[in-house]
Amino acid sequence: MIYNAKYEAINRTELEQLQIERLQLTLNRVYRNVKFYKNKFNEYNVNIENINSVNDIKNLPFTTHDDLRNAYPYDMFAVPLRDIVRIHTTSGTTGKPVVVGYTKNDLHNWSEVVARTLISAGVTNQDIVQIAFNYGLFTGGFGFHYGAERIGASVIPASASDNFQKQLTIMRDFKTTVILSTPGYILSIIQAVAESGIHAEQLFLKTGLFGAEPWSLSLRSYIEEKLRIKAYDTYGLSEIIGPGVAAECEYKCGLHINEDHFIVEVIDPKTMNPVKPGDPGELVFTTITKEGFPLIRYRTGDISSVNNVSCTCGRTLARMTRVSGRTDDMIFFNSTKFFPSQIEKVILTAEGVEPNYQIILDNKDGADTIEVKIEISDKLPAFDEIKGLELLKTNIVKSLETELGIMKPRITLVEPKSLKFVADNKTVRVVDNRKK
Amino acid sequence: MLKLRNLESGYGNLKVLRKVSLHINPGEIVTIIGANGAGKSTLLNTISGVIKPRGGEIYFSGNRIDGMPPEKIVTLGTALIPEGRELFASMSVYENLRLGAYPQYTRKNVDEINLTRNRVHAMFPVLKDRQYQLAGTLSGGEQQMLALSRALMSNPKLIMMDEPSMGLAPLVVKKIFEAITQLRKDGITILLVEQNAKLALSVADRGYVMETGQVMIEGTSADLLNNRDVQRAYLGKEYKKIND
Numbered sequence: 001m002i003y004n005a006k007y008e009a010i011n012r013t014e015l016e017q018l019q020i021e022r023l024q025l026t027l028n029r030v031y032r033n034v035k036f037y038k039n040k041f042n043e044y045n046v047n048i049e050n051i052n053s054v055n056d057i058k059n060l061p062f063t064t065h066d067d068l069r070n071a072y073p074y075d076m077f078a079v080p081l082r083d084i085v086r087i088h089t090t091s092g093t094t095g096k097p098v099v100v101g102y103t104k105n106d107l108h109n110w111s112e113v114v115a116r117t118l119i120s121a122g123v124t125n126q127d128i129v130q131i132a133f134n135y136g137l138f139t140g141g142f143g144f145h146y147g148a149e150r151i152g153a154s155v156i157p158a159s160a161s162d163n164f165q166k167q168l169t170i171m172r173d174f175k176t177t178v179i180l181s182t183p184g185y186i187l188s189i190i191q192a193v194a195e196s197g198i199h200a201e202q203l204f205l206k207t208g209l210f211g212a213e214p215w216s217l218s219l220r221s222y223i224e225e226k227l228r229i230k231a232y233d234t235y236g237l238s239e240i241i242g243p244g245v246a247a248e249c250e251y252k253c254g255l256h257i258n259e260d261h262f263i264v265e266v267i268d269p270k271t272m273n274p275v276k277p278g279d280p281g282e283l284v285f286t287t288i289t290k291e292g293f294p295l296i297r298y299r300t301g302d303i304s305s306v307n308n309v310s311c312t313c314g315r316t317l318a319r320m321t322r323v324s325g326r327t328d329d330m331i332f333f334n335s336t337k338f339f340p341s342q343i344e345k346v347i348l349t350a351e352g353v354e355p356n357y358q359i360i361l362d363n364k365d366g367a368d369t370i371e372v373k374i375e376i377s378d379k380l381p382a383f384d385e386i387k388g389l390e391l392l393k394t395n396i397v398k399s400l401e402t403e404l405g406i407m408k409p410r411i412t413l414v415e416p417k418s419l420k421f422v423a424d425n426k427t428v429r430v431v432d433n434r435k436k
Numbered sequence: 437m438l439k440l441r442n443l444e445s446g447y448g449n450l451k452v453l454r455k456v457s458l459h460i461n462p463g464e465i466v467t468i469i470g471a472n473g474a475g476k477s478t479l480l481n482t483i484s485g486v487i488k489p490r491g492g493e494i495y496f497s498g499n500r501i502d503g504m505p506p507e508k509i510v511t512l513g514t515a516l517i518p519e520g521r522e523l524f525a526s527m528s529v530y531e532n533l534r535l536g537a538y539p540q541y542t543r544k545n546v547d548e549i550n551l552t553r554n555r556v557h558a559m560f561p562v563l564k565d566r567q568y569q570l571a572g573t574l575s576g577g578e579q580q581m582l583a584l585s586r587a588l589m590s591n592p593k594l595i596m597m598d599e600p601s602m603g604l605a606p607l608v609v610k611k612i613f614e615a616i617t618q619l620r621k622d623g624i625t626i627l628l629v630e631q632n633a634k635l636a637l638s639v640a641d642r643g644y645v646m647e648t649g650q651v652m653i654e655g656t657s658a659d660l661l662n663n664r665d666v667q668r669a670y671l672g673k674e675y676k677k678i679n680d
Contacts, residue, residue: 014459017439021457025651049455052442083664104662105655289655291663 113244114147125152139242213332254319525572536589577608
């Protein structure tokens with residue numbers, strides 16, 4: 001099924017016209033209304049009137065995550081604050097998250113692209129949709145909520161709590177047919193199913209849509225087998241709009257990008273030049289319908305490849321392959337994202353010395369766990385006292401929870417020089433034993 | 437149906453249109469809204485060949501028409517209803533209509549032209565009653581009907597209208613806009629330039645908002661009605677709040 005065939009199955013010549021129109025007017029608006037872009041274009045000597053085709057987009061400067069963080073909270077908004085009807089933030093970053101604003105039309109477009117996502121996975125207005133994404137500043141919960149409402153499904157705003165049994169009870173008693181969550185979260189639900197002795201066939205689930213963090217094909221087979229469902233990949237990020245940037249159709253041969261709203265490019269993260277069509281590289285998006293928070297050439301850090309060979313499903317929109325990794329060492333953990341360097345900073349602040357540490361990610365009984373092993377050293381002020389060490393541990397746990405949003409981290413203090421760091425002559429700061 | 441890419445146009449040293457790109461699909465009513473001096477009329481005059489573009493491309497039904505003389509562009513199936521109507525005031529209603537068919541006129545298709553005239557008369561019976569009256573003596577509303585009818589005489593596929601509501605009484609405006617909706621039902625594509633944004637958006641499928649020669653906003657009529665910039669600048673929404 002196709003939600004909006006006019007755009008999802010648009011002839012690509014018409015799409016190019018639509019994209020250039022929308023790109024030009026977005027540039028006109030950001031140049032007038034966003035100081036950052038005015039300065040940046042001037043600095044790079046870019047005259048936006050020389051952008052004559054979608055291909056000319058490569059002459060524009062990039063926008064990075066740091067740019068967005070420096071704009072905290074509202075400097076990237078292209079409309080006055082009174083025109084903003086919704087504010088979300090990106091998840092789990094230190095101190096300053098990226099604040100994104102939506103106008104009424106932005107929310108309308110957002111629900112449209114999420115509706116497309118759901119319809120392409122076969123969800124209909126007959127379905128009972130349980131949304132086990134966090135409702136809050138994170139875009140996952142509300143984004144999927146409005147999309148599911150738009151198509152007329154019965155929506156259960158279950159949100160993502162730690163109470164997996166409750167989630168399962170809802171799923172069974174409310175006869176949920178479609179489950180939406182992060183891949184990590186569904187693993188915990190699968191575990192809860194196993195513990196409760198319920199057989200997957202006693203549930204009513206047919207379909208699952210998962211996203212917000214990279215997951216592998218083998219994990220998909222595992223989820224599909226355990227829950228007896230069809231599992232679909234979705235792609236989105238709060239900076240661009242939230243869920244709804246791209247989604248798989250029934251043929252599962254890549255995720256269709258909603259190119260009438262977002263222009264996609266793939267670049268080599270080192271040279272920053274475009275890669276050959278179909279080659280892997282870093283995804284770069286330009287929003288062309290956003291009013292509140294438009295972004296020009298935003299570097300996502302996600303690695304994928306894009307091709308625009310038309311699909312058996314009838315959509316002509318380009319397809320991206322599943323995100324295979326990151327250009328940086330970002331860690332996805334229970335719907336939060338963070339870098340090892342951020343953990344290092346927390347330990348440094350608590351200990352006062354340069355730490356030797358290792359982050360171990362695992363999945364125990366269905367739930368993702370994080371353990372940080374820290375070598376104690378005689379430089380530590382509290383080295384001699386057990387009490388002092390305990391206090392140190394509590395402080396680190398508290399900081400990780402409040403500053404990075406990492407829930408229930410385990411801190412283990414280990415003997416000096418007991419951590420093995422070398423693998424292929426590279427320091428291994430992160431060991432990921434989770435099912436991928 | 438109509439596609440503009442990076443259109444640039446102006447008068448003398450004055451650059452009016454700065455890289456305008458837009459498109460109209462067959463059967464659509466698309467409106468261009470914007471303040472005085474935004475370049476709306478220049479846009480229509482450039483599309484219809486009255487002003488030569490300085491850069492960019494214009495495609496009509498797949499043919500590139502920028503740089504063509506206006507009469508050629510008309511024979512391809514477009515008609516412009518200029519701002520202020522520009523009737524031949526000292527000629528009769530009948531003659532004005534006849535001139536509208538001029539580009540199509542050959543001895544062979546006199547019958548066809550008469551048929552078109554009958555259709556136009558059916559739409560605006562008053563024009564039939566006043567066939568032999570001088571166009572300059574008609575009321576403003578009748579003049580606008582005549583201007584529209586004159587455009588229809590060339591059997592256009594695309595009609596471009598510049599400020600059809602200008603200077604007309606509300607009841608007459610209503611009638612003109614009913615005619616516009618009817619023309620769309622008859623399969624004619626319409627590009628409508630209007631200062632009365634609310635009125636234009638009530639009949640249009642989509643719209644573009646122009647400011648100082650550039651397109652700033654594009655969207656369906658509903659999108660534009662929801663856009664706060666449009667509400668403030670063209671719909672007088674916040675004025676109302678102050679007065680309330």
